[in-house]
Amino acid sequence: MGKNRLIIITTSLLITITTALFAQGEKPQNIYRVTVNSRYVIENGERTSKYYAIGQLISDSLGRLHTEIDYNWKTRYPDNYRWHYFDGQTKVKTDYFFKENLKYFKVFSHNANHQLETLSLFLVTDSDTTLAVREEHTYDDQGNRVRSIGYNQKGKRGFRVRYKYDDNNTEIQRKVRGKRAIPSDSIMSLKRVVEYDTLNRIVNELVEVQKYDMPKETKHKFYKYDDKGNVVEKVITDKISNKTIRKEYVYRRDNRLQGLRIYDSNDNLLDYQAWRYEIYRTANRTHRVFE
Numbered sequence: 001m002g003k004n005r006l007i008i009i010t011t012s013l014l015i016t017i018t019t020a021l022f023a024q025g026e027k028p029q030n031i032y033r034v035t036v037n038s039r040y041v042i043e044n045g046e047r048t049s050k051y052y053a054i055g056q057l058i059s060d061s062l063g064r065l066h067t068e069i070d071y072n073w074k075t076r077y078p079d080n081y082r083w084h085y086f087d088g089q090t091k092v093k094t095d096y097f098f099k100e101n102l103k104y105f106k107v108f109s110h111n112a113n114h115q116l117e118t119l120s121l122f123l124v125t126d127s128d129t130t131l132a133v134r135e136e137h138t139y140d141d142q143g144n145r146v147r148s149i150g151y152n153q154k155g156k157r158g159f160r161v162r163y164k165y166d167d168n169n170t171e172i173q174r175k176v177r178g179k180r181a182i183p184s185d186s187i188m189s190l191k192r193v194v195e196y197d198t199l200n201r202i203v204n205e206l207v208e209v210q211k212y213d214m215p216k217e218t219k220h221k222f223y224k225y226d227d228k229g230n231v232v233e234k235v236i237t238d239k240i241s242n243k244t245i246r247k248e249y250v251y252r253r254d255n256r257l258q259g260l261r262i263y264d265s266n267d268n269l270l271d272y273q274a275w276r277y278e279i280y281r282t283a284n285r286t287h288r289v290f291e
Helices: 003-022
Strands: 033-043 046-059 065-070 080-087 090-098 101-110 116-124 129-139 145-151 157-165 171-177 187-196 202-211 217-225 231-237 243-251 257-263 269-280 288-290
Touching: 046 269
Parallel strands: none
Antiparallel strands: 033 046, 033 269, 046 065, 065 080, 080 090, 090 101, 101 116, 116 129, 129 145, 145 157, 157 171, 171 187, 187 202, 202 217, 217 231, 231 243, 243 257, 257 269, 269 288
């Protein structure tokens, strides 16, 4: 038996076991809709005709996104991917693979309003699976998350999170108290100062984020919109207001993203990406339709 085949069988067995233990539900198998994200090769600041896939989103016929794939830009190989499991239309578990190895998974439960009520993060090694953190979330009448409590693998409270929102229900502050566990998104503090236009769209925001064991990051973001409310330009500056990056977005008539161009502070083209949307109407995937 080849090494790759052994890895696939072992991984599949582990997925089956962990799914049975930690979540009711299954990963949808059929492929109906595929979104392909490609990147063009840039030479001398210009886009060439060469492009390669850097990502895929795969959904079933019920619209459930069950597989996300990241392709290595240098090797063109799908090193990293995520598998989502569902109970009906509700996502109950996600497996995270890096370099084709299962590194961790998250298990979700939801309340009667379909809001995320608990999140459990499990770390996976060759010899063990351990609980890193279990979070419990509480919401207000507007559906905003207002409080979270995190527990460590011993069941002891590891942290408490408080959230604050403005009149537009935009999160403007997050404070984490406690050090016995780390939030699943690693955010230890967040501050946001937001300015809106007359249509209550964010036109600029100053965001400060502190992640666990990382330096504080401060970014100033400016947004422009088209007549349909889509973001067509995003300019990101550092904390001393030097322009660092500019992103231009292009949309199809159905408002789905079609293209992204990224420029540096001197307006040199850094990245050019495109999206393609496909439908497979037969189980053997011999008939592909471009949407």
